[in-house]
Amino acid sequence: MKGFVPTPRKTVDAMVELLFRKRHPEPNDAVLDPGCGTGEFIDGIIRWCDRKRLALPRITGVESDPRHLPLLHSKYMRLRTVEIQHADFLTDGRTTYNFVVGNPPYVAITALSDSEKTRYRARYATARGRFDLYLLFFEQALRSLAPGGRLVFITPEKYVYVETAGPLRDLLARHHLEEIRFLQEDTFGDLVTYPTITVVRRAPPGRTRVRRRDGSLATVTLPSGGKPWLPLLEGSAPQQTAVTLGDLCLRISCGVATGADSVFIQPVESLDPELRRFAYPTIAGRQLTPTTTELLQHFAMLIPYSADGQLLPLEELGAFGRYLMRDDVRQQLLARTCVRRKPWYAFHETPLLREILRPKILCKDITSTPRFWVDRLAQFVPRHSVYYIVPRKPDDIDVIAGYLESPSARRWLAQNCQRASKGFVRLQSHVLKRLPLPDHVAAEAAEGSVIHAADVPSRHTDSACRG
Numbered sequence: 348m349k350g351f352v353p354t355p356r357k358t359v360d361a362m363v364e365l366l367f368r369k370r371h372p373e374p375n376d377a378v379l380d381p382g383c384g385t386g387e388f389i390d391g392i393i394r395w396c397d398r399k400r401l402a403l404p405r406i407t408g409v410e411s412d413p414r415h416l417p418l419l420h421s422k423y424m425r426l427r428t429v430e431i432q433h434a435d436f437l438t439d440g441r442t443t444y445n446f447v448v449g450n451p452p453y454v455a456i457t458a459l460s461d462s463e464k465t466r467y468r469a470r471y472a473t474a475r476g477r478f479d480l481y482l483l484f485f486e487q488a489l490r491s492l493a494p495g496g497r498l499v500f501i502t503p504e505k506y507v508y509v510e511t512a513g514p515l516r517d518l519l520a521r522h523h524l525e526e527i528r529f530l531q532e533d534t535f536g537d538l539v540t541y542p543t544i545t546v547v548r549r550a551p552p553g554r555t556r557v558r559r560r561d562g563s564l565a566t567v568t569l570p571s572g573g574k575p576w577l578p579l580l581e582g583s584a585p586q587q588t589a590v591t592l593g594d595l596c597l598r599i600s601c602g603v604a605t606g607a608d609s610v611f612i613q614p615v616e617s618l619d620p621e622l623r624r625f626a627y628p629t630i631a632g633r634q635l636t637p638t639t640t641e642l643l644q645h646f647a648m649l650i651p652y653s654a655d656g657q658l659l660p661l662e663e664l665g666a667f668g669r670y671l672m673r674d675d676v677r678q679q680l681l682a683r684t685c686v687r688r689k690p691w692y693a694f695h696e697t698p699l700l701r702e703i704l705r706p707k708i709l710c711k712d713i714t715s716t717p718r719f720w721v722d723r724l725a726q727f728v729p730r731h732s733v734y735y736i737v738p739r740k741p742d743d744i745d746v747i748a749g750y751l752e753s754p755s756a757r758r759w760l761a762q763n764c765q766r767a768s769k770g771f772v773r774l775q776s777h778v779l780k781r782l783p784l785p786d787h788v789a790a791e792a793a794e795g796s797v798i799h800a801a802d803v804p805s806r807h808t809d810s811a812c813r814g
């Protein structure tokens with residue numbers, strides 16, 4: 348079932364209350380529940396009207412999954428004011444409604460077919476980058492709203508800060524976004540979505556009331572233009588600085604994905620001396636813990652590539668080539684889907700050693716508290732659970748690493764990074780690149796960002812891997 352997650356009754360009732368708080372529905376009003384599932388919101392509207400002893404408005408539930416239809420039809424067949432439409436909300440529909448309420452599907456782009464992606468991209472301004480269906484539901488729901496009408500949706504909070512949701516923020520800020528209410532993480536039981544209720548009125552922009560997860564309240568004016576809202580919603584003014592981490596760095600990327608770590612990653616201790624020529628110290632996210640003070644060379648990555656990312660011919664790999672050709676190893680490598688269109692012993696992604704083997708700062712991709720480690724000697728090839736940050740000028744490394752560990756950088760990252768479960772955050776390169784640097788950090792960092800060969804130290808020869 349595409350994105351089916353029923354909304355708990357308590358949350359439904361709170362949302363229906365928000366929907367009708369400022370204007371009670373009249374019998375001629377039209378209310379829409381797009382992606383109505385098993386009718387939780389329709390039931391909520393009926394309960395609300397019963398409690399207030401009001402006649403039901405006209406209610407339309409739209410659902411694309413035929414498996415919900417028998418239940419929906421049997422529940423509402425006696426109610427003339429409830430209509431169930433078996434339709435795709437994102438394709439059909441020209442009717443307008445006075446009220447829209449619901450819990451749209453959270454379906455990532457990876458779960459959509461190519462034709463769906465093409466169709467949605469052509470029709471929706473919010474179908475940008477790696478979009479999620481709930482962003483499109485917002486857009487379509489706003490289109491379906493009559494002037495003065497009100498929309499109440501529960502969705503993941505991510506739309507207030509992720510880059511992909513910029514067009515939606517831009518669109519919402521053109522209306523009166525009346526309230527954003529951050530709900531507790533356990534609203535949907537074990538399914539951690541960081542849910543948020545958004546109340547929008549189809550009216551010119553006005554002030555927005557914010558109810559935060561800690562219970563505190565604020566009133567803000569949302570910026571136009573799709574900028575992330577989280578710093579504003581969480582109560583810290585956005586930092587105004589012209590220089591970002593991306594400006595001072597040559598590269599901010601995720602580490603190397605071999606596609607077969609069991610073949611290419613080996614303990615340094617038991618490394619065949621004949622393989623050392625191709626072995627580079629490597630580090631995984633799980634080796635970076637709060638107690639890690641020194642980067643240890645416990646594991647090596649065997650890399651069949653030249654410094655500029657050319658896959659070396661097998662015959663040039665010597666003992667490494669013979670190891671790769673071993674029946675069990677070769678079979679394992681051939682079983683990878685990522686090599687269908689490339690040589691069988693290639694990595695999942697080409698490692699650009701020339702850029703990786705520079706003095707750099709390392710951090711885990713998912714963490715409760717962002718921490719940073721310096722690979723001053725340019726020795727390590729980070730694995731794909733580690734991000735690496737290469738300053739343009741190696742001399743800047745300490746000032747940048749120092750700032751990354753500061754409370755203000757931590758606060759910014761907590762506010763701008765995507766959240767994973769259990770309070771963890773994801774440090775992604777596009778977010779790290781946007782980290783604003785205060786003037787003193789930018790000033791301390793040397794001017795002129797040209798890389799000279801002399802800035803890049805030659806490989807440290809005291810390594811446990813390549814001799």
Ligand SMILES: C[S@@+](CC[C@H](N)C(=O)[O-])C[C@H]1O[C@@H](n2cnc3c(N)ncnc32)[C@H](O)[C@@H]1O
Nearest residue numbers: 352353354382383384387411412435436450452
């Ligand atoms: C998160 S569930 C919410 C169900 C219900 N509104 C509730 O809150 O309990 C989203 C629903 O949207 C439906 N859905 C997904 N894509 C749809 C589409 N394009 N048009 C209509 N319904 C859709 C799913 O089948 C699912 O029932």
